Amino acid sequence: MTAERLNLYDLTREQLRVQLVRWDFSPVHAALLWNYLYLGLAETFSEVAMPELPPKVRARLIAEAGIGGLPTALATESSDGFTRKYLLGLADGERIETVLMRFKGRVTACVSSQVGCAMGCVFCATGQMGYTRHLTPGEIVAQAVHVARSLRQPGPPAKSNLLGYSPLGARLRNIVLMGMGEPLHNYEAVMHALDILRDETGLAIGAERITVSTVGVVPGILRLAAERRPESLAVSLHAATQAERAALVPAARKWPLDELMAACRTYSETTGRRIFYEWTLIEGKNDSAEHARSVGVLLKGLPAQVNLIPLNPTAGFAGAPTRSEAAKRFQKILAEEFKLPSTVRQRRGIDIAAGCGQLAVAEAG
Numbered sequence: 193m194t195a196e197r198l199n200l201y202d203l204t205r206e207q208l209r210v211q212l213v214r215w216d217f218s219p220v221h222a223a224l225l226w227n228y229l230y231l232g233l234a235e236t237f238s239e240v241a242m243p244e245l246p247p248k249v250r251a252r253l254i255a256e257a258g259i260g261g262l263p264t265a266l267a268t269e270s271s272d273g274f275t276r277k278y279l280l281g282l283a284d285g286e287r288i289e290t291v292l293m294r295f296k297g298r299v300t301a302c303v304s305s306q307v308g309c310a311m312g313c314v315f316c317a318t319g320q321m322g323y324t325r326h327l328t329p330g331e332i333v334a335q336a337v338h339v340a341r342s343l344r345q346p347g348p349p350a351k352s353n354l355l356g357y358s359p360l361g362a363r364l365r366n367i368v369l370m371g372m373g374e375p376l377h378n379y380e381a382v383m384h385a386l387d388i389l390r391d392e393t394g395l396a397i398g399a400e401r402i403t404v405s406t407v408g409v410v411p412g413i414l415r416l417a418a419e420r421r422p423e424s425l426a427v428s429l430h431a432a433t434q435a436e437r438a439a440l441v442p443a444a445r446k447w448p449l450d451e452l453m454a455a456c457r458t459y460s461e462t463t464g465r466r467i468f469y470e471w472t473l474i475e476g477k478n479d480s481a482e483h484a485r486s487v488g489v490l491l492k493g494l495p496a497q498v499n500l501i502p503l504n505p506t507a508g509f510a511g512a513p514t515r516s517e518a519a520k521r522f523q524k525i526l527a528e529e530f531k532l533p534s535t536v537r538q539r540r541g542i543d544i545a546a547g548c549g550q551l552a553v554a555e556a557g
């Protein structure tokens with residue numbers, strides 16, 4: 193879709209109503225159109241896709257608007273059938289990644305917020321590729337619609353059925369902003385998109401089922417708190433000292449650990465919510481008993497849960513994932529010595545390069 197055309201995925205329900213009224217159409221037509229977009233998941237303005245739309249509304253939409261769906265450049269499914277990764281094309285030729293993850297009874301979409309990323313985390317394929325541009329709200333919404341639409345498509349039963357995980361009838365329930373990009377670096381567009389995705393007459397993703405993940409953009413965390421945004425927040429820590437963190441996450445030089453923790457404290461005090469702290473486990477680098485204790489000390493007194501994620505290896509970083517025994521030891525220390533809840537995340541879709549940015553980098557050669 194060209195930039196001059198109005199992308200309907202950019203509009204909240206109210207903005208869509210205002211636009212149609214501006215064109216001298218009825219709010220009823222706006223409501224109808226909204227339903228076709230988010231309940232029917234329509235891809236075109238055709239009579240088949242939008243049968244009850246009056247011809248004059250259809251003609252105006254065809255002339256001036258578009259449904260900013262993103263074509264699939266590549267789709268790969270993990271061998272266990274739990275994870276499907278899409279490389280999606282944008283109108284300017286750029287590509288982004290969106291991942292569909294199946295869990296028992298629910299589906300989560302991992303969506304991107306930028307093309308590339310400016311934060312430069314050393315172990316991340318997106319960070320290694322650098323920053324190109326922000327995504328628009330419509331490009332973020334389109335990723336969730338893409339996943340929702342794919343769940344409706346009939347196809348052969350996934351292998352995962354054998355294990356009792358049924359994608360049939362599954363609905364998109366969860367969204368995590370953990371794809372390419374730093375969501376709080378693209379704050380306005382991300383929050384606008386989330387308002388659209390949360391609309392209870394549309395895709396109706398519950399705020400408690402949306403997680404915004406940041407590498408530690410302090411002004412963004414404070415803004416989330418000030419605006420009392422209802423979504424969940426995940427903060428990527430990876431290290432519990434400023435020196436170790438800055439070596440893994442260059443953004444930590446701009447927003448040092450003490451400022452980050454002060455912002456997290458403000459966030460939790462203001463919103464009353466706990467934060468999920470993400471810790472990528474890298475063998476021999478940040479997975480010792482001392483590291484676990486340093487996390488416990490750092491998060492003492494904060495409402496927190498730690499998500500331990502064994503590293504997804506990338507070509508640009510010479511590190512290996514922590515082995516399962518060391519991950520368990522880490523978790524045990526957090527639980528027994530600090531009463532800190534934690535999970536060890538399953539690594540999803542390793543065989544399809546499902547770590548953020550990996551598919552785009554592989555495709556670009």
Ligand code: SF4
Binds near residue numbers: 310
């Ligand atoms: S981990 Fe996230 S914030 Fe860091 S470079 Fe990758 S995409 Fe950006």
